[in-house]
Amino acid sequence: MEEEIQKMKEIVLIYLDRSGGLQKFVHDCKKYNDSKQSYAVYRFVISINPSDIAELDATLGNYILHNPIKAAEIFQSVCFVAIKTLSLIEHLQTEAQISILLKPTHLPPLPSYVLSLSAFPFNYTSHRFYMSEGIVIAMGIVTKYTQGARFLCTEETCPFSEGFRYIRVHLPGATESATVRNDFVCSLCSSPLQEDMKFRVLGDKQIVEMIDAKVLNALKGYSNNKSHFRIQAFTVFLRDELANRMTIGNHYKIIGIPTCVQNGPQATACIEVSSVQLCKPNGPSFIGENFKYLLSLTSNSCWRFTAMLANIFASQVVPPGTYNTLKLAVLLSLVQTCEKESADYLDLLVVTSDTLVIDRLLNYSICLLPRGIRHPSSSDIFPSVSKDKHGTGSASIQAGSVLLAKGGICYIGDLSTYKKDKLELLQSVLESRTTTLFIPGKKYGEEADQQVTIPVQTNFWSYVDVDSSSKKHTPKDGFLIGQMDLSLLPSNLLDGFGLLIYDEFPSCRLSFPLVHHVLKKAINPEATLYRVSQQFRMQDYEEFILFAKNLHVEMNSEAENLIQGYYLASRRVRRDSMHGSNLSASALKILISLSKAHTKLSLRKKVLEEDALIAILLLESSLTLKHGKSALCIEPNALFPFDLSNENSLHQRDIYLQKCHHHLLKFISAYGPGIHVNTNEE
Numbered sequence: 001m002e003e004e005i006q007k008m009k010e011i012v013l014i015y016l017d018r019s020g021g022l023q024k025f026v027h028d029c030k031k032y033n034d035s036k037q038s039y040a041v042y043r044f045v046i047s048i049n050p051s052d053i054a055e056l057d058a059t060l061g062n063y064i065l066h067n068p069i070k071a072a073e074i075f076q077s078v079c080f081v082a083i084k085t086l087s088l089i090e091h092l093q094t095e096a097q098i099s100i101l102l103k104p105t106h107l108p109p110l111p112s113y114v115l116s117l118s119a120f121p122f123n124y125t126s127h128r129f130y131m132s133e134g135i136v137i138a139m140g141i142v143t144k145y146t147q148g149a150r151f152l153c154t155e156e157t158c159p160f161s162e163g164f165r166y167i168r169v170h171l172p173g174a175t176e177s178a179t180v181r182n183d184f185v186c187s188l189c190s191s192p193l194q195e196d197m198k199f200r201v202l203g204d205k206q207i208v209e210m211i212d213a214k215v216l217n218a219l220k221g222y223s224n225n226k227s228h229f230r231i232q233a234f235t236v237f238l239r240d241e242l243a244n245r246m247t248i249g250n251h252y253k254i255i256g257i258p259t260c261v262q263n264g265p266q267a268t269a270c271i272e273v274s275s276v277q278l279c280k281p282n283g284p285s286f287i288g289e290n291f292k293y294l295l296s297l298t299s300n301s302c303w304r305f306t307a308m309l310a311n312i313f314a315s316q317v318v319p320p321g322t323y324n325t326l327k328l329a330v331l332l333s334l335v336q337t338c339e340k341e342s343a344d345y346l347d348l349l350v351v352t353s354d355t356l357v358i359d360r361l362l363n364y365s366i367c368l369l370p371r372g373i374r375h376p377s378s379s380d381i382f383p384s385v386s387k388d389k390h391g392t393g394s395a396s397i398q399a400g401s402v403l404l405a406k407g408g409i410c411y412i413g414d415l416s417t418y419k420k421d422k423l424e425l426l427q428s429v430l431e432s433r434t435t436t437l438f439i440p441g442k443k444y445g446e447e448a449d450q451q452v453t454i455p456v457q458t459n460f461w462s463y464v465d466v467d468s469s470s471k472k473h474t475p476k477d478g479f480l481i482g483q484m485d486l487s488l489l490p491s492n493l494l495d496g497f498g499l500l501i502y503d504e505f506p507s508c509r510l511s512f513p514l515v516h517h518v519l520k521k522a523i524n525p526e527a528t529l530y531r532v533s534q535q536f537r538m539q540d541y542e543e544f545i546l547f548a549k550n551l552h553v554e555m556n557s558e559a560e561n562l563i564q565g566y567y568l569a570s571r572r573v574r575r576d577s578m579h580g581s582n583l584s585a586s587a588l589k590i591l592i593s594l595s596k597a598h599t600k601l602s603l604r605k606k607v608l609e610e611d612a613l614i615a616i617l618l619l620e621s622s623l624t625l626k627h628g629k630s631a632l633c634i635e636p637n638a639l640f641p642f643d644l645s646n647e648n649s650l651h652q653r654d655i656y657l658q659k660c661h662h663h664l665l666k667f668i669s670a671y672g673p674g675i676h677v678n679t680n681e682e
Helices: 002-019 021-034 050-056 058-066 068-086 213-219 289-297 304-312 324-335 355-366 400-404 420-432 466-472 491-496 508-523 531-535 538-549 557-573 587-601 609-627 647-671
Strands: 042-048 098-104 130-140 143-153 166-169 193-195 201-211 234-239 251-263 266-278 348-352 372-374 384-387 395-398 409-414 434-439 450-455 459-465 499-502
Touching (some): 002 021, 002 042, 002 058, 042 050, 058 068, 058 098, 098 266, 130 213, 213 400, 234 251, 289 304, 289 538, 304 587, 304 647, 324 355, 324 459, 348 355, 355 372, 355 409, 420 434, 420 491, 459 466, 491 609, 499 609, 557 587, 557 609, 587 609
Parallel strands (some): 348 459, 348 499, 372 409, 409 459
Antiparallel strands (some): 130 201, 130 251, 130 395, 143 166, 201 234, 251 266, 384 395
């Protein structure tokens, strides 16, 4: 065995020399030596590639993967000899003073190295490296822990009453009491040991709660996935240089050592993390053949492809041809989801009297994204602060639905069910795209109060029931043409949502297909009622949306001029002497976001005037619901004035939209003097 250990030490030296680790180690030693201070513990982080080491020596590679604590002792011995031989640290006395932390760059891509809490059993007794993936759902504030400590024998005549014989360092899974206690005794004379407080070394510690990414499927309102699995959060410990390396709501791949931490009568399974890597989902580099064929059929118009998409979308939930304006808005919002802080957000508020169908449609739609979350009424929408449950007494930030939906959609249901304080908080988040938490220091064992600001990177969907609105409030007199009674909600909150959609059928005859659809589905939920449902499946839409949302689009100068002209003209038209302009400051951002979304949905990379026109018609419809008709005077169902049943109806829609474009140019020239837009005459 001694020969084997000696051989592994030689391999360690060869590997450190070849990988550049020895040079980094010498550099780290120089920093300790230059400080001229005597430390109890000298800590070194060594990055190792298990594949390279296994090629040099299989036994050492096996030690690193399956017995990392023993492997660290071999590295510790080699590093101590190197320091003494090369005189790298003047004050170092014993090998016990060296603490080695091995950080593998990766693990073998085999099932036995993957740790999942949705699988049984959970092996926390092996104390070896595993890799795991998950989403951060709670994060504690950074606190201190004892990284290392020096103990001395209390018997003055004992040789171990001085020097660095008794050094205790933190090991994976160890609690604070395992490192620092008052019942240690001397191995030579059995006298009690006492800590030399001058040499205690403190480090940073952060406790994080994670869940398996598959759990998000359970937080969606509707899913075709019938599989069942266990949902359980797991605790990870981030120490020293890894503290604050994670962000709440993000998806990470971690490598660490699982262990069991005893906290009073309870035992908690946790992972001591060695490395952290952010997981970013890659969108598919393809779309389905049926979408390509549909795109080729509609290539002679900038409007037909998105019209057909909206017409056939969600045929599993509502009949094709119904709720087209809402379905187009939903698709636009879906492709405007990303995790960038300066994203073009697109929030939807649906005004409806048929909440059951709308709820089904929105539930279906959020399932097309990896991060589509249906907010459960029993939990918090926004992050909250609670006391850490691992016995530290420090503050822990819980994610809430909105951070779990990072880069996706947070569907919060019926707004009329929320109390005033929740609505005010929602309004604040919609305006600033951040949420702020106050952490009182006295309550959580800190010296000072803290204020944490967290970015909110998600689109919000909600609906309001007009029937419940009319029951709770007496309708006001003096409504303008096209205006709805929305007094149930604060006007600032309505402005916070990018689009207000009134989801009413254009004609009564469309109600029969819906009734037929609902009855058929009630009798046979698994039935496929329409051929188009087989041609464009839910999975096809998932791939299409992931492809479209990752397209990078740029604004065309003509589209910019059209948007700017409409915005300025609308500010002048929608104005009263008491309150000034009715158009919110965010309207311009919403127009740009809608235009880009329509471009992405059309699978183009340049925003054209045709995209800007769709955006303007959608926003004008929204403004009409809030403030009544303006001089632009669009139809109630501006984007889909009639059925899209054949080629001729698509052609008629194109002619209608061209007329809308011409009407819009006249509106801009009349009410936006000084704005130059291209006209047909030019």
